[in-house]
Amino acid sequence: MRVSIIGGGLMGMTLAYHLVKAGVDVTVLEQGAELGGMSGELVFDQGLRVPRSQQTFVPSDSGLQALCAELGIDNELVFQSARAGFLHQEEIHPLSNIIDFLRFPILGLRDRIRLGNLIWRARSPMDWEILDAVTAKDWLLETVGGEVFERLWKPLLEAKFDWVYDHVSAAFVWAWLNRMSSIRTAPHMAGSIGYLKRGHYALIEALAGAIRSHGGKIETGVRVREIELTQDGVGSIRTSKQAETFDRVIAAIATPNFMHLIPSASSIYLQQLGQSKYLGLICPVMVLEKPLTDYWTLHLTDPNYPFATIIETPHPTQSDLSLVYLPRYTAPDNDWMGVSDEDIRKAWISHLKPLFPEFDEQQVRWFAVTRSRYVEPIYAIHAARHTPKFATPYTNLYLANSSQVFPELPTSEAVINHARRLAQEILRQPMNSVSVQAVP
Ligand SMILES: Cc1cc2nc3c(=O)[nH]c(=O)nc-3n(C[C@H](O)[C@H](O)[C@H](O)COP(=O)(O)OP(=O)(O)OC[C@H]3O[C@@H](n4cnc5c(N)ncnc54)[C@H](O)[C@@H]3O)c2cc1C
Numbered sequence: 001m002r003v004s005i006i007g008g009g010l011m012g013m014t015l016a017y018h019l020v021k022a023g024v025d026v027t028v029l030e031q032g033a034e035l036g037g038m039s040g041e042l043v044f045d046q047g048l049r050v051p052r053s054q055q056t057f058v059p060s061d062s063g064l065q066a067l068c069a070e071l072g073i074d075n076e077l078v079f080q081s082a083r084a085g086f087l088h089q090e091e092i093h094p095l096s097n098i099i100d101f102l103r104f105p106i107l108g109l110r111d112r113i114r115l116g117n118l119i120w121r122a123r124s125p126m127d128w129e130i131l132d133a134v135t136a137k138d139w140l141l142e143t144v145g146g147e148v149f150e151r152l153w154k155p156l157l158e159a160k161f162d163w164v165y166d167h168v169s170a171a172f173v174w175a176w177l178n179r180m181s182s183i184r185t186a187p188h189m190a191g192s193i194g195y196l197k198r199g200h201y202a203l204i205e206a207l208a209g210a211i212r213s214h215g216g217k218i219e220t221g222v223r224v225r226e227i228e229l230t231q232d233g234v235g236s237i238r239t240s241k242q243a244e245t246f247d248r249v250i251a252a253i254a255t256p257n258f259m260h261l262i263p264s265a266s267s268i269y270l271q272q273l274g275q276s277k278y279l280g281l282i283c284p285v286m287v288l289e290k291p292l293t294d295y296w297t298l299h300l301t302d303p304n305y306p307f308a309t310i311i312e313t314p315h316p317t318q319s320d321l322s323l324v325y326l327p328r329y330t331a332p333d334n335d336w337m338g339v340s341d342e343d344i345r346k347a348w349i350s351h352l353k354p355l356f357p358e359f360d361e362q363q364v365r366w367f368a369v370t371r372s373r374y375v376e377p378i379y380a381i382h383a384a385r386h387t388p389k390f391a392t393p394y395t396n397l398y399l400a401n402s403s404q405v406f407p408e409l410p411t412s413e414a415v416i417n418h419a420r421r422l423a424q425e426i427l428r429q430p431m432n433s434v435s436v437q438a439v440p
Helices: 010-021 062-070 098-103 109-121 136-167 170-182 201-213 255-261 267-274 341-355 412-428
Strands: 002-006 025-030 041-043 049-051 077-081 084-088 091-094 190-196 217-220 224-230 233-239 243-245 248-251 278-288 297-300 309-314 322-325 328-330 364-377 397-399
Touching: 002 010, 010 025, 010 201, 010 412, 062 201, 062 412, 098 109, 109 136, 109 170, 136 170, 136 278, 136 297, 136 328, 201 217, 224 248, 224 255, 233 248, 248 255, 248 412, 255 267, 255 364, 278 341, 341 364
Parallel strands: 002 025, 002 248, 025 217, 084 297, 248 397
Antiparallel strands: 041 049, 077 190, 084 091, 224 233, 233 243, 278 322, 278 328, 278 364, 297 309, 309 322
């Protein structure tokens, strides 16, 4: 069986790995010059490599840790203190353990108790189908009240979901609280967060090595432009280099990108896919000579900043350098997408200075901006109804992406587990090859 996987991100690479291990002839086609997608790397001059986005895992992410062990890179797994806080009215308020929580000045005592109660409840499983029918806003207003919502949840939701924050399902907030509270353990509720020493790219590299050693093929710099659809199902796929046929084609890419590849699909199917909405992301990263904060993550409560979170870690291999990510989630067509890197740098840094008076732009050794139009599915209410299935209406054509992990969060852990299950599903199906003419 010849299988083509479109997309060399974590999903595509994990799928390819499980399939080649089972003896399938797999070819991964990745449009980028490097593999990894969101788990990729930026390479600065002097060869400094920096994770494209800051990727962490929680101690209960067993699928990711097992995959690293299987690939022989579990020595890359490290944990650091999950020191978190809020930047409110230009002051930092830690929120990393029970003492911080008891002292947290942004909320009054009664509101702290209500919030604490919600966080405690979120540690248990919940009927997500009920929560999926309610907006996060309505649910939070009812459970924690207007004050906690306005001061804490609204800025958090706006930071993550920008213009659609009030459509997001309560199931998302529950899943997020459940994951975040799982890292904190009694009695002090302090927690730790894991990451790979060389970033998630170490995992991508190890997957690539294993795929090749099992005879799989990986082609980078090859953009798939169209998937031909025939009456029998999937035909050939046309890439920036050639047209080729496979027995099965798995598109491991975001749903809007998949839609562009199948213009001849039925309007009903395209309409269904069109209901899956995505967030875009602009993510400047600074490499600093000295740390900006001593927090892993700081949430900003003021919507006037162009970024809403400050995420900081030491450089995975050069501990004298500090990496600061300043992400802004946006609509895929938000104006910021077209703003030059230089103007983004000016805007972002001008907002950092009042917050950190000791920060000096001279400390910025490297600065880069990454942009992605379709970075993460939006879990709007009734998300389950709109989630596209792995099997498409076209025989031997499949779609695999992180929107399908709902009601889980679209984390690396969820992607790794989903890819493993999908590979099993492919392996269970009877071989039914479709042979068609190449597109001229
Ligand atoms: C800013 C950010 C921070 C995150 N932090 C965390 C975290 O801390 N912990 C965590 O667990 N998860 C995190 N995630 C989520 C995690 O990164 C994703 O779930 C995971 O990387 C998704 O992988 P993917 O393969 O589905 O998608 P992608 O990484 O987007 O890969 C898709 C690939 O397909 C390629 N492609 C697209 N179209 C074509 C085409 N036509 N032809 C060929 N190739 C194509 C792309 O170039 C890309 O390489 C984060 C995500 C973001 C955006």
